[in-house]
Amino acid sequence: MRILVIHGPNLNLLGCREPAIYGRETLEDIDTSLQALAEELGVQLRTVQLSSEGAIIDYLIENAQWADGLLINPAAYTHTSVAIADTIKGLELPTIEVHLSNVHAREEFRRHSYIAPVSIGQICGMGSNSYLLGLRGLAAWLTKTKLI
Ligand code: DQA
Secondary structure, X not given: OEXXXXXXXXXXXXXXXXXXXXXXXXXXXXHHHHHHHHHHXXXXXXXXXXXXXXXXXXXXXXXXXXXXXXXXEOHHHHHOOHHHHHHHHHHOOOEEEEEOOOHHHOOHXXXXXXXXXXXXXXXXXXXOHHHHHHHHHHHHHHHHHHOO
C-alpha cells in the first residue's frame, strides 16, 4: 500500500509557529512518527511539504499513479482552494484531510473546507496525532474498500 503525505504552506514552520495552537513538535518530528507507524502498518510513504497551490497540484498529478491514497494537511488552502479540491476529485485519489488544530473552534473562515467534500473524512484538533489517526484510518479504509 502506497500513501502520499502532503504538508501545505507554513507547516515547515512548526516548532516555532504559534506554539500555543500548533505545539512544539517540528515537521521532522511528525514525519518521523508517521514513518514509524507506516512501517508498523506495512505502508510505503512519499512525504513532501509544499508552499504553493500550483506546486501541490503538480505534485499530486505527478505522483497519483504511484499512490493508493492521500493524507493531506492543506493548511490555509483548505479554506480557499477550489483548484486543489478539483485535482483530488479529478484524480479519484482516496483522501483523508488532517489538521493539527481544531479548525471548527477557531475563526469562522476556518470552518469551511473545500477539501472535505472530496475526502473520505477529516481529522482535526489532535495535534500530531491527527496525522497518525489519519494514516491508520486511510490504511484501514484502503484495506477494506480496495482490498489492497
Ligand atoms: C491547519 C489549520 C489551518 O486553518 C491553518 O491555515 C494552517 C494549519 C492545522 O493543521 O491546524 O496552516 O491546517
